[in-house]
Amino acid sequence: MMAPGMLDRIDRRTRYIFGGYAVAFVLVAITVLLDLPPLVRFGASVIALAGGAVAVGEATERLAHRLTPAATGVVQSVLGNLPELFLAVFALQAGLVPLVAAALIGSVLGNALFVLGLAILVGGLRHGHLRFSAAANRLYATELLLGASALIIPFLATQPGAPDFGHARELSAIVAIVLLLIFAASVPISLRLAEAGPGATPESGAIEAEPGDPHVEPPPLRTTLILLGVSAASAAFVADWFVDALEPSMASFGMSEAFAGLIVVALAGNAVEHLAGVTAAAKNRADLSMGLILNSALQVVLFLTPVIVLLSFFVAPVPLTLIVSPLLLGSLVVTVLLVFVIVADGEANALEGAMLLGLYAIIAAAVWWGPPIGT
Numbered sequence: 001m002m003a004p005g006m007l008d009r010i011d012r013r014t015r016y017i018f019g020g021y022a023v024a025f026v027l028v029a030i031t032v033l034l035d036l037p038p039l040v041r042f043g044a045s046v047i048a049l050a051g052g053a054v055a056v057g058e059a060t061e062r063l064a065h066r067l068t069p070a071a072t073g074v075v076q077s078v079l080g081n082l083p084e085l086f087l088a089v090f091a092l093q094a095g096l097v098p099l100v101a102a103a104l105i106g107s108v109l110g111n112a113l114f115v116l117g118l119a120i121l122v123g124g125l126r127h128g129h130l131r132f133s134a135a136a137n138r139l140y141a142t143e144l145l146l147g148a149s150a151l152i153i154p155f156l157a158t159q160p161g162a163p164d165f166g167h168a169r170e171l172s173a174i175v176a177i178v179l180l181l182i183f184a185a186s187v188p189i190s191l192r193l194a195e196a197g198p199g200a201t202p203e204s205g206a207i208e209a210e211p212g213d214p215h216v217e218p219p220p221l222r223t224t225l226i227l228l229g230v231s232a233a234s235a236a237f238v239a240d241w242f243v244d245a246l247e248p249s250m251a252s253f254g255m256s257e258a259f260a261g262l263i264v265v266a267l268a269g270n271a272v273e274h275l276a277g278v279t280a281a282a283k284n285r286a287d288l289s290m291g292l293i294l295n296s297a298l299q300v301v302l303f304l305t306p307v308i309v310l311l312s313f314f315v316a317p318v319p320l321t322l323i324v325s326p327l328l329l330g331s332l333v334v335t336v337l338l339v340f341v342i343v344a345d346g347e348a349n350a351l352e353g354a355m356l357l358g359l360y361a362i363i364a365a366a367v368w369w370g371p372p373i374g375t
Helices: 012-033 040-063 067-082 082-093 097-127 133-159 170-194 221-255 258-270 273-282 286-315 327-343 350-366
Strands: 128-131 347-349
Touching: 012 040, 012 128, 040 082, 040 221, 040 258, 067 286, 082 097, 082 170, 082 221, 082 286, 097 128, 097 258, 097 273, 097 327, 097 347, 097 350, 128 286, 133 170, 133 286, 170 286, 221 258, 221 273, 258 327, 258 350, 273 286, 286 327, 327 350, 347 350
Parallel strands: none
Antiparallel strands: 128 347
16 A cells, blocks of 8 residues: 555656556456456456556656666566566466467567557658667667577478477477577667667757656655556456456457457557657657667567566466467568668658558458467
């Protein structure tokens, strides 16, 4: 419980976010307690899951006010993945392994195509061009390319006649450990790339308070940690309710498991929270926008995915491997290559944002048809 007077130290924006999330949490809890139809429970849990992601993001943003701008993207991305981590664990326990694999790739696509594309489109339409640090964002894109390669190699190595055929689990565990080691090595390097890029500050207008600004008093640490704990703990309940209602709801639509994981689960559990990057792009804070969005996709590749792969050996009836379908693998590869080309020169325009959104729509259409959940 919060101490008397602690509530007074929470700003209006945070109250609105957590107040809305509290309402959504209570509503989905009521649908579960009353055992309402799966579609009703699923709809309520989608709203609550998205609200939980926003709440976790708000709590981590308050924490990030005590950090440098470079550390902000890392902290927000890692802690912002908590709802998706809970969701993956419960889905693995339910045996929805292909859905989890699709959701992990969908998180990368949702951020790298949908959120980044929307940010570049909005920022480009409003400011003509978005300019950002080419060096930092090339590094992010290169690490994403490494993550895609970490899926290509196991896929090729475990095909019939290949040297690792029949050893998908062992190879996946080794690749997961290597990715975690690369993630650990990438953190200090990313923090050293704290130089201000051309999009680090607004071109005109009043200077806004940003995380890490030494002239702005950071929010109280105790209150921030309580908000973070409450949002993370409640997100675990929502993820469990979401998974429980997911299978019967999607089966009633005849929706493929790939679409459910790649689009529905990924957007609800991860990408919605990172729409903050769109707001930053609209304010011409391109470096902040790119850092938030690309770091989010990067954390899924280098941190969340290997953690879930290793956890699956203990919580899932069948372990999750890094061997995915050619369609999902190809979608990831072309996405990473397109992002690399767009960020390599340090600037982007609205047309490039529209290209990213167009590719996302094409991929969504490509996975709509297929074996539905429950077949």
